[in-house]
Amino acid sequence: MPLYEVETTSHIMIACVDDEASARGFASANYPSEEVLRVSHRPRDAWVISKNLLGLKGALDPCTTARDCLAKAQGDKLHAVRLYMQQTGCDLDGARKAIESNMAIGW
Numbered sequence: 229m230p231l232y233e234v235e236t237t238s239h240i241m242i243a244c245v246d247d248e249a250s251a252r253g254f255a256s257a258n259y260p261s262e263e264v265l266r267v268s269h270r271p272r273d274a275w276v277i278s279k280n281l282l283g284l285k286g287a288l289d290p291c292t293t294a295r296d297c298l299a300k301a302q303g304d305k306l307h308a309v310r311l312y313m314q315q316t317g318c319d320l321d322g323a324r325k326a327i328e329s330n331m332a333i334g335w
Contacts, residue, residue: 231270236262242270294330305331
């Protein structure tokens with residue numbers, strides 16, 4: 229089943245649906261108050277995370293703690309965020325940024 233990237237006024241989501249109409253329906257069902265701005269077909273097994281959108285610019289140094297948490301969580305982002313919060317005492321937003329930025333630079 230193809231992947232579609234759907235951008236609404238507040239979210240960008242990846243939907244595994246049959247066609248563009250189904251992707252729009254997916255966005256409308258999950259975020260009914262938001263306008264669909266863009267729908268793009270994506271190659272089946274490719275997801276792209278923009279480092280610029282995450283605020284990562286220039287040379288990046290991976291965080292060993294975040295990478296260890298990702299390894300322990302076997303790539304499960306939510307579990308890795310929880311582990312990172314436990315190990316560092318970081319708040320949810322900081323932990324999410326640490327885990328996502330390490331995912332973006334190639335965990």
